[in-house]
Amino acid sequence: MSTAQPKNSATTAPATGWRLAFPMWLTMSRMFLAAVMMGTMQFIDSPWNGWISAAIFILAALTDWWDGYFARRWNATSNMGKFMDPIADKVLVSTTLIILIPDGRVHPFLVVLLLNRDILIGGLRSVAAAEQLIIDAKPSGKWKTAVQMSAIPVLLANPPAWAGLPIMDVAHVVLWLSAGLSLYSAWEYLQLYRSRRRGNSPKRQ
16 A cells, blocks of 8 residues: 555545545455455356456456555555555465466466565565664565566466467566566665665664
């Protein structure tokens, strides 16, 4: 969930009631929809289950934009929302990638790489929080998520080639591109943590 404040945030009263909770509901719905999508892929025997799962994934991915939009519009940002938003993204993406492994639609090495990167960054964020350091989200991390969420629905739908274009091969290349962005953003987080830690260290007398 984006932490940026709207331009008129100074005159917008903090949200209360259901408006305060609504962005969090959207964030949590991503994890619920991940479970629904997994059930669709695993237990619905239909030639359309891939397309249905892709539609569910797209709906879940859209909530990543909606929760930030409503949080800013209604001045409903919260520390819990900032904490849960990236976790919901990781649950959605990791669940989808794992269920695509048995069909050979994604390479296991790619999934291991992406999951280990997320574990590393999650641990780094926890250490930074314990040391009261703020590590802002970087554009490379946001681009990584956007690239992943554009490739994954294609891999779920598993469409045939169109006009001679191997759509699945293109989706695989895009997903590997997201892995490169993941490694770069991880390096950025590590460098930012080191710089913030040095800046926060007490000077020796």
